[in-house]
Amino acid sequence: MEEDRFSCVESPAICLRPSYDDILMLWLTAILAAHDTVAQKNFDPVLPPLPDEVDDELEEESVKIVRLVKNKEPLGATIRRDEVTGAVLVARIMRGGAADRSGLVHVGDELREVNGNLIIHKRPDEISQILSQSQGSITLKIIPAVAEEYRLKESKVYLRALFDYTPFEDKATPCQEAGLPFKRGDILQVVSQDDATWxxxxxxxxxxxRAALIPSTQFQERNLHSPHTPSLLTLPLSPSGLRRSFCLSRKDRQGSPGEPRIPDSALLDFLIYEEVTRYQPHPSERPRLVVLIGSLGARINELKQKVIAENPCHFGVAVPHTTxxxxxxxxxxVEYNFITKQAFEADIQSNIFIEYGEYKDHFYGTSLEAIRSVLDRNKICLVDVQPEALKILWTAEFKPYVIFVKPRIHESHCKRHGSSSSLSVGITEEDLQEMRQSAVLMGERYGHLVDRVLVKEDLASACVELRDILQRVETEVHWVPIGWARTT
Structure with missing residues (x-):
């Protein structure tokens, strides 16, 4: 036996090693076999068989059986009941949703069955619940609309939202799950305005x-005037909230010759949306005007002066006028443009000032020409003004970039001494409360015009942040009112 085993081991037929070509052939054969095995399997969802026949009442109508597969995502369609016929119709197809991607469901289609269940006598909210709770495959029996050419080219309308919106708090929305929540300042791309309401x-x-529903401008304006809808009217600044924010005593300009001209629509009290577009600064254009507005305690003048002093060749200040x-x-x-009181009053009547005031029987004011003088020298002009001045500066000529500066207020600030905060030591709790109120009210009134909020902890860190913001203003793409770009 040992001899037999030995001879078997030594047999050339047994000891012969396979060639490289043989190994390659075996490897390719295994791959092809695995491919054939996988290819023969069907990984698509298993759909129920088509119905053998349709209802007799539909024999003379064009009936379409649509099968959609959805997981946790919404179907992407809303429905309504026709007030005349009582038919359940597809009201909207949300762009990018499951129904839209299928290309099989269109606005105006009449819905007859869902997963074999007649829905003609069900309420739209009951049908919506059935659709939202269905998982996997959904079979719809549909009578197609007369026109199915619904797919329109996606619009390129961009809006800046000027109010907060939560669809789950809006009882008027046709489908809360299909609503788009947004915050003031969000940029929205409107892909369809076919519906005048949503x-x-x-x-x-x-x-x-996927697209979602937002209230149209017209619909939201009606809501603003509804006694049952919370008003989006922004609050005015109270005089007490600004009693120490003026660096000089300003006269009440209501009805005076120097009253600013009527503001653009973006500054009106009833705020919905503002159409915007992307704007890329170009080296050949004048720099954008940078406007600093500040709440009580922000001390924005010292911040502005420090940044300008660090780089006077690149930044400039509008030289004010005084009598x-x-x-x-x-x-x-340099420090001021000195003119007579008579000349100043004549300039007021000519509306050359963005703001002016009186202090110790002398007038002080900042003129439009002083701003243009800095910009014409290709310098970034920084102005710190009361926010009411934005009514005049909000133009395509200046394209103002607005920075809202507010102090960081620590709860224990009034108990601390030697703090590094920009606030003065020894201020009272009443002072702190007034500063908080000033920041809140200014944000509510003018927040829709603000491009950036700078919270000032101390002068040094605020200067670093402001310099970074200014660099971005010059180089980055920003959203601006569409009228500003059309005039460039």
Whole structure:
């Protein structure tokens, strides 16, 4: 036996090693076999068989059986009941949703059955619940609309939302799950305005490609005037909230010759949306005007002056006008433009000032020409003004970039001493409360015009942040009112 085993081991037929070609052939054969095995399997969802026949009442109508597969995502369609015929119709197809991607369901289609269940006598909310709770395959029996050419080219209308919206708190929405929540300042791309009441939109920057419903401008305006709807009217600033924010005593300009001209629609009290477009600064254009507005305690003048002093060749300040006498160390056109009271009053009547006021019987004011003078030298002009001045500056000429500066208020600030905060030591709790109120009210009144909020902890860190913002203003793409870009 040992001899037999030995001879078997030594047999050339047994010891012969396979060639490289043989190994390659075996490997390819295994791959092809695995491919054939996988290809013969069907990984699609298993759908129920088509019905053998349709209802007798539908024999003379064009009936379409539509099968959709959805998981946790909404179907992407809303329905309504025709007031005359009582038929259940598809009211909207949400762009990018399951129904839209299928290409099989269209606005105006009449819905007869869902998963074999007649729905003609069910309420739209009951039908919506059935659709939303269905998982996997959904079979719809549909009578197609007369025209199925619904797929329109997606619009390129972009809006900045000027109010907060939560669809689950809106009883008027046709489908709360189909609503798009957004915050003031969000950029919305409107993909369909076919419905005058509810538009379809996406929020720019979202990874979700499905459109959702937002109230149209006309519908939201009606809501604003409804006694049952909370008003979106922004609150005015109370005089007490600004009593120490003025660096000089400003006259009440209501009815005076220097009253600013009527503001653009974006500054009106009833705020819905503002149409915007992307704007890329170009080296050949004048720089954008940078406007600093600040709540009580922000001390934005020192912030502005420090940034300008660090780089006076790149940043500039609009030299103000005054009627007081020039001091010995002052230079004409540097610290101030010195003019007579009569000339100042004539300039008021000519509306050359963005704002002006009176202090110790002398007038002070900042003119439009002073701003243009800085911009014409290709410098970024920084102005700190009361926010009412935006009514005049909000133009395509200046394209203002608005920075809202507010102090960081620590709860225990009034108990601390030697704090590094920008707020003065020893202020009272009443002072802190007034500062908080000033910041809140200014945000409510003018927040829709603000491009950036800068919370000022201390002067040094605020300067670093402001310089970074200014660099981005010059180089990055920003959303601006569409009228500003059309005039460039």
């Amino acid at each position: 538009w379809q939109a996406k929020r720019v920057g979202d990874s979700n490609l 007081r006498a020039k001091k010995s160390h002052e230079r004409e056109g």
